[in-house]
Amino acid sequence: MDFEPKILGIACNWCTYTGADLAGTTRLKYPQNVRTVRVMCSSRINPSFIIRAFQLGADGVLVGGCHPGDCHYGTGNLYARRKLAVTKKILEFAGMEPKRFRVEWISASEGKKYAEVVEEFTNDVKALGPQTKFKIRKD
Amino acid sequence: MTAMKKIEENLRKEAKRLLEGGEVSVVLAYGRGYDENHPMPFAARTVEDVDSLVFNEYCTFNLARYLPKYPPKTKIAVAVKAADSRAVVQLIQEEKVRREDLVILGIPVTGMKDQKTGEVIDNKTTCNMANPVLYDILLGDEIHGFKGGSPYDVLAELEGMDHDARMAFWKKEFEKCIRCFACRKACPMCYCDPCFMDASRPRWADKSPTPDGHLMYHLTRFYHLAGRCIDCGECSRACPVDIPLYLFHKKLAKECEDMFQQAAGMKIEDKPAMVNYGNQDSDEMLK
Numbered sequence: 001m002d003f004e005p006k007i008l009g010i011a012c013n014w015c016t017y018t019g020a021d022l023a024g025t026t027r028l029k030y031p032q033n034v035r036t037v038r039v040m041c042s043s044r045i046n047p048s049f050i051i052r053a054f055q056l057g058a059d060g061v062l063v064g065g066c067h068p069g070d071c072h073y074g075t076g077n078l079y080a081r082r083k084l085a086v087t088k089k090i091l092e093f094a095g096m097e098p099k100r101f102r103v104e105w106i107s108a109s110e111g112k113k114y115a116e117v118v119e120e121f122t123n124d125v126k127a128l129g130p131q132t133k134f135k136i137r138k139d
Numbered sequence: 140m141t142a143m144k145k146i147e148e149n150l151r152k153e154a155k156r157l158l159e160g161g162e163v164s165v166v167l168a169y170g171r172g173y174d175e176n177h178p179m180p181f182a183a184r185t186v187e188d189v190d191s192l193v194f195n196e197y198c199t200f201n202l203a204r205y206l207p208k209y210p211p212k213t214k215i216a217v218a219v220k221a222a223d224s225r226a227v228v229q230l231i232q233e234e235k236v237r238r239e240d241l242v243i244l245g246i247p248v249t250g251m252k253d254q255k256t257g258e259v260i261d262n263k264t265t266c267n268m269a270n271p272v273l274y275d276i277l278l279g280d281e282i283h284g285f286k287g288g289s290p291y292d293v294l295a296e297l298e299g300m301d302h303d304a305r306m307a308f309w310k311k312e313f314e315k316c317i318r319c320f321a322c323r324k325a326c327p328m329c330y331c332d333p334c335f336m337d338a339s340r341p342r343w344a345d346k347s348p349t350p351d352g353h354l355m356y357h358l359t360r361f362y363h364l365a366g367r368c369i370d371c372g373e374c375s376r377a378c379p380v381d382i383p384l385y386l387f388h389k390k391l392a393k394e395c396e397d398m399f400q401q402a403a404g405m406k407i408e409d410k411p412a413m414v415n416y417g418n419q420d421s422d423e424m425l426k
């Protein structure tokens with residue numbers, strides 16, 4: 001049977017989540033592997049969430065926020081960019097495959113981009129196979 | 140007289156002067172342990188205490204560790220080596236201590252020794268600088284022309300490994316962890332109360348050394364120290380099972396310097412990198 005990756009999406013309320021909605025309402029086709037959690041801002045994401053997701057069996061984590069300069073709160077995503085960049089370095093140096101974690105800026109009007117990113121990321125993660133490095137529980 | 144003896148003498152002299160004149164209420168320095176090679180952190184509060192102060196090559200502890208514990212506005216004199224002074228600077232940046240409450244006794248020194256192994260501490264486990272970056276009084280002569288080597292040389296081997304090998308390396312190291320929290324206790328930048336590990340809602344990771352908790356504890360601690368760790372190496376020296384925590388801390392320090400063009404604890408005027416952003420920041424860092 002084909003491996004269907006389980007992907008955690010974390011999307012900011014103002015841009016990426018709305019972009020995902022748009023992808024849906026315009027009936028774009030994209031893989032169903034991403035389970036999205038909505039946060040008010042990408043800077044609200046505690047890097048431990050991402051570690052935890054991998055521990056609980058996520059095969060990939062996709063974070064979406066507003067484009068730099070477009071943050072609903074002005075500068076939230078500028079802080080988030082630094083935080084998530086460090087998170088990426090940590091995952092990588094710990095030995096996680098870098099392709100399992102991705103950050104994208106997707107605005108509310110970019111439903112198409114959302115669909116494309118999800119498709120691309122899902123394929124990347126699929127190619128890597130199940131994530132076992134951080135996983136602590138069997139399901 | 141050796142350089143170390145001279146530092147010890149000056150330390151006592153300045154401590155006495157500061158306490159006698161009431162300029163400070165405590166002098167954080169080193170005192171005798173159970174033998175010469177095992178000095179301990181020591182807080183001198185009276186002129187009589189001053190006789191107990193010592194300094195030698197085994198005085199490795201980073202005394203900046205104790206600064207945030209004092210009530211605000213306490214006047215404190217603190218003895219610092221180069222890395223320790225960076226910790227003080229970082230604490231001032233983070234508004235955990237105020238510059239005006241401190242008398243910084245700078246110790247220019249190289250060739251400190253590990254209490255456990257007796258080996259000389261170098262750029263493998265620390266930033267290996269010779270002179271404090273900030274001080275009021277220098278207790279020894281400034282050191283010129285010291286070439287300590289890059290603090291990041293030691294990373295080459297791990298950086299050269301593939302991801303699987305690195306994961307195997309860290310898993311094997313973390314498995315040794317007995318979760319004594321000595322690393323956290325020794326670190327000058329680990330002042331949070333409560334630490335995320337002490338929180339029960341949410342309970343991020345097991346406090347006892349379960350395999351599940353290893354990754355969460357260590358990776359999160361590494362994250363919390365990114366851009367803040369000043370590479371004193373105390374966490375690794377404190378670790379009873381010799382986990383090379385310094386490797387991860389150094390890696391993140393290096394990456395942060397690359398990405399944010401700022402090393403931790405170098406200038407009081409800097410804003411801590413992780414609660415800041417810069418115009419030069421680009422999406423390159425997310426690649």
Ligand code: SF4
Pocket residue numbers: 325326327328329364367368369370371372373374375385388
């Ligand atoms: S993490 Fe280790 S090396 Fe870094 S400041 Fe803390 S004790 Fe020093």
Ligand code: SF4
Pocket residue numbers: 315316317318319320321322323374377378379380381382
């Ligand atoms: S000092 Fe070593 S054994 Fe103790 S908690 Fe830290 S890493 Fe684990």
